[in-house]
Amino acid sequence: MTKSRILVVEDEADIRRIVKMALEKAGMSVFEALTAEQARIDAASRKPDLIIVDLGLPDDDGKALIRALRSWSAAPVVVLSAREQEAEKVEALDAGADDYLTKPFVLAELLARVRALVRRGLHSGNAKLHYADLELDRHRRRATRGKMAVPLTSKEFALLELFLLHAPDLVTRSEIVEHVWDRHFDSETNLVEVYVNRLRQKIDQNRPVKLIHTVRGIGYRLGAVES
Numbered sequence: 001m002t003k004s005r006i007l008v009v010e011d012e013a014d015i016r017r018i019v020k021m022a023l024e025k026a027g028m029s030v031f032e033a034l035t036a037e038q039a040r041i042d043a044a045s046r047k048p049d050l051i052i053v054d055l056g057l058p059d060d061d062g063k064a065l066i067r068a069l070r071s072w073s074a075a076p077v078v079v080l081s082a083r084e085q086e087a088e089k090v091e092a093l094d095a096g097a098d099d100y101l102t103k104p105f106v107l108a109e110l111l112a113r114v115r116a117l118v119r120r121g122l123h124s125g126n127a128k129l130h131y132a133d134l135e136l137d138r139h140r141r142r143a144t145r146g147k148m149a150v151p152l153t154s155k156e157f158a159l160l161e162l163f164l165l166h167a168p169d170l171v172t173r174s175e176i177v178e179h180v181w182d183r184h185f186d187s188e189t190n191l192v193e194v195y196v197n198r199l200r201q202k203i204d205q206n207r208p209v210k211l212i213h214t215v216r217g218i219g220y221r222l223g224a225v226e227s
Contacts, residue, residue: 003029007048036060055081070096076117129164168223
């Protein structure tokens with residue numbers, strides 16, 4: 001079995017060493033970058049299956065690196081940062097990160113999230129998902145409806161991916177939480193509804209055929225005709 005290839009972008013030697021040892025012990029192949037510039041080069045040349053990024057890099061902010069990677073790479077990105085502010089997390093996720101862990105962190109949790117993202121990975125299954133005139137290119141991380149590009153944040157991308165994988169069948173709220181968020185999701189929040197509404201505005205606004213429908217009290221479905 002081919003080992004998962006992980007790029008660790010971290011300038012703190014101790015953290016880099018600990019993460020590398022843990023990933024290698026879990027059977028993964030690890031290569032390291034100390035700067036954003038080195039990370040861009042390594043990501044392009046080595047084509048990692050997943051990238052772990054610290055936000056406080058010596059030559060650039062990690063969010064700028066994530067945006068640069070997202071313009072061409074489909075590899076999932078996990079942020080590992082000492083920045084605990086909610087605004088920082090939101091900005092990193094909107095830049096294209098798939099997950100966010102704050103330092104200090106538990107190695108077992110990092111490994112679990114890395115495994116989940118690699119397993120879900122955008123390298124498996126169909127590269128492109130379709131329904132009606134809606135298309136999601138999982139490799140390039142681009143969505144289009146008709147001939148119009150639909151810009152998506154990382155969470156919106158994961159949500160649309162889930163809807164298209166199940167279309168035209170129902171997707172429950174718990175399935176959305178499991179696919180788009182993680183086990184620490186606060187079930188009392190209305191984040192699911194907020195993100196579905198944002199996605200609906202981008203996909204359906206000003207279009208005669210609406211694709212995203214609410215199944216009251218259960219979840220949502222993507223389909224041409226509401227049932």
